[in-house]
Amino acid sequence: MxxxxxxxxxxxxxxxxxxxxxxxxxxxxxxxxxxxxxxxxxxxxxxxSICSGFYVKTYCSAKIAKREIAITFDDGPNGEVTGNVLNILKDSDIKACFFLIGENATHNEDIIERMNNEGHLIGNHSFAHSNYYDLYSSGRMMDDLMATENAIFKITGRKTRLFRPPFGVTNPAVKKSAAKLNYLVIGWSIRSLDGTISDPDKIFKRVCRRLKPGAIILFHDNHPKILSILSRFIEYVTKNEYKIVRLDTLLNITSYK
Structure with missing residues (x-):
């Protein structure tokens, strides 16, 4: 490689x-x-290509034979959507990982508190999800990551080790900032494209046909269409004898500092 x-x-x-x-x-x-x-x-x-590991070691899946997978959500929390996502997960007794945008976190503290209390993992997805994030210096990236980390800590009293770079873009600055702040860089093995594909049925089928043991699925909790997709996906997973486990369980990692 x-x-x-x-x-x-x-x-x-x-x-x-x-x-x-x-x-x-x-x-x-x-x-x-x-x-x-x-x-x-x-x-x-x-x-x-975040899973290439070209610039930084990245966790994109687990090499296991057991039919276990993990689901993750980016770009939240969303005041209108994330709470309903949590309802669906709670009804099915499923734990997920939410990679939060710090700016969104400051406006939805009650949702983040609920995530934490219900046993979900919380990860860092930058403070503002800037389109120019990959052009930041490592120092600016660290400031950005710390702003989100502090926002999460203020609500939960916990400091996450999980970081998913905006757009999944990596470079030497991402590697340096993640290493200095003791972050694990998390990718995915199945990208739902729920942010670009408008038809929920196409998104559902795309994810299901790529499913295999050890998969990490990337969803977004900032659009209402995820609700019907998530419900169908959980039903499909159960029917096909897969088990959704928490990301740190799947990868056997420590998720908080």
Whole structure:
């Protein structure tokens, strides 16, 4: 599996050799340009493929044979939706992990308190979910993460170790900030695309046909359509003898500092 440091060292070595060779033999500069383009392509792939682990170790699934899975929710809490999601989970005695946006958390303290009291995990999903988050310096990322961590701690008295980067984008700054703040970076193995696909039936079928032991499913709790999808999904999982367990149980990790 490609890693950022080893890839960069390898490309730097090849680049030096090509430059030296071009000086000696008048090698066409196009080869150097192609090498740089290939390097940039790999960097972009590593950034947008969270489960590649290119920049930072990421937990995307559990390698198990047992028919156990975990469900996660991003971008909440939402005052109109998240409470109903919690109702559905409570009725089925299921524990999930909610990756919260800090700004939303400050306006929905009662919902977060309920999440914590009902045994759900709470993770960090940045403070404002900025479209430019991947351009932040590591220092700015740490400030952002701490703002969310403090908002969650104020409500629950607990400091989470779970971090899911906005849009699932990783880079050296994400690795550095996560390491300094003792965060585990959490990805997913099944992306529901419930934020982009409008038809709930298509979302439901997409998730179900990708289901396998150890899966981590990514949902969002900021749109009402998740309610019908979640109810159907729980019914499907039960019928097919899967068990939904808490994320830290699935991954065998410690979720709070």
């Amino acid at each position: 490609l890693k950022f440091k080893t890839t960069t060292l390898l490309f730097a070595l090849v680049l030096i050799l090509l430059v030296a060779f071009s000086i000696i033999t008048s090698l066409n500069i196009i080869f150097i340009i192609l090498l740089l383009i290939l390097y940039l392509v790999i960097l972009v792939y590593g950034s947008y």
